Every structure is written in structure tokens, then in C-alpha cells.
Amino acid sequence: MPGREESQSNAGSTPLELHVENAFHPHRPDYVGLFCLRSDHLSTSGTLLSSIRRTLPLLPEDTVRVLRGERFTTSPPPSFRGGDAGVRHAVLSGDPDDPAGRTVHSSTSTTAVRGATGLETAAY
Template identity: 45%
Template sequence: MHHPLRPDFLGLLCLRQDHDGIAATRVASVREAEALLTEEQRQVLRSPRFQSAYPTSFARNIPGPRPTAGPHPVLFGREGQSFMRFNSHNTTAADAEGKAALEALSAALETVCRDIVLDRGDLVLVDNHIAAHGRSSFTPRYDGADRWLRRCYSLRATPRWAEHMMHGQRVVPELAQISGVF
């Protein structure tokens, strides 16, 4: 996610599993994947040369093209204790070296990925600064009884600047109000 108020945690609650019981939530740690990258790839990913388009679910009420965040690094923090700002569908690089580093990161995350098959009532919590998440493929039937996960986000604390822009106690400012802040 690339909203200026990136959540610290993502929760996925399984309300209903797919018909065949095969759909998995996929989770991968950058701290495990980082060891599979070369020093050069890690340095490229630590440079502020990447752009991230906001996911469509966060930008559907904004006219025009989806806003982007960046330039920003994909990896930051101490080596071996890295944090990540990456979405395989929305993070891009303008140069060949950056594109190659993103491909290497995607491959490393795939290598360390764990699949978790959730049943009704199961909840998975993901540290949004360390782990990437996704899902495996499955064939929906579009019969009203397909897989259904409920997504929720959590912040450890709301920044003071954002509190002053909030219209309600638990309502973060609209994206249009804060785009360009970072």
C-alpha cells in the first residue's frame, strides 16, 4: 500500500473459503528475501528511484490518473533488519537497473513465500512494513458463495499532522487532501 498513512498492519479475516478449499493467502518477509539479493541489487533498491501508484481501491474517487508516491526507496532501514515499501503490481522503476532489481526482489520474495490456507474465522495479521502479501489462484464460480476475505488496517499511532486534518475521531483525511504531503 502506498497511501501517505501506510498502515502498520494488515488483517485478513476469512469469512468464506473457496469451494475447493485451495485458495491460499501468500506471505513473504523482506528480511528473509533480502539475503537472496546481491549487494548491488540491495543498493539499487535502497535508492529513491521508485514510483508507486496508489492501488485502485484507494484512488477510485480521485479524477484523472491514479496518484503516485515517489520517488522512494523500496528497501530502507539497517541491513538484515530492512523494511520494504513495495507492491508488485504498482511499484515501478524508470530505468533498467531499477527494473532488474524489482524483478530480483519479486523472485526472492517468491522463493521465501509461505502459503496459508485460511478457513472461516481464521485471521492472518501481516506487518505491512516487513511482509508482502497476495493470494494463490483459484477458480471462482460467481455463485455468491466464493472465497471472501475481509481486509482491515491498523496504525500504531496517527501522526499529529494527520489528526489536525481529520473530520472524525477515526477517519483519516481523504487521499486528495494529503496527496503531495510526502
């Protein structure tokens, strides 16, 4: 969309960062289907996927503990007409060995120092 080219949303045209679909919303989808409407004549497009099952063993235990705390908020993208970041939530929840993730690196934040450190560690 004109004026939102750099937006980390479906309105932008910049590569999307790793994210969980609708992380801000209380009723997130269990599955997401990807459908491309534009041709990729140069074969340069790609989709990057990440697995929490592979990432979890690489994170220090104290980082995992921080990411399980309800100290994070995620702002909705412009296509949802803005709005508040909503309720605090954990980035990791559920089964300790196979957790669900809830983050959008460009719009999940925290005011807690330990939370910020946990997000930074998990992002790299």
C-alpha cells in the same frame, strides 16, 4: 466488482501478487489483519507470506543497494480512485539487516534501468 475481476486490488477476484499493503501511501499500516468473508468449501484458498529477513541474504549486494534508492513509484489501486503514483521512494529502507519493504509488484515502477533490474531480481 464487475469489470475489475482481473484487478490487483480488493476490487478484483484474481489471486493477489506479493505486495505491501498501501505501498503508495505515506502512512502505511504497521500491521494488517486478514478476514475472509467468503466460504472456501473446496479448501483451495491460501495466503502466501514472504519474509524480507529470509529473502535479503539471497539478493546480490548491488541489487539491495539499488532497491534502497529513492527511484521507485507505486500507483494506488482503483479502490483509492486512482490518482498519481506519488513521490519517489525506496523499495527497501530502515535497518540494513531488517529493512522495511515497500512494493506492489503490479504497480511499483521506475524509469531507471538499474531500478528495473533491481525489481526484476527481487521478484524472482
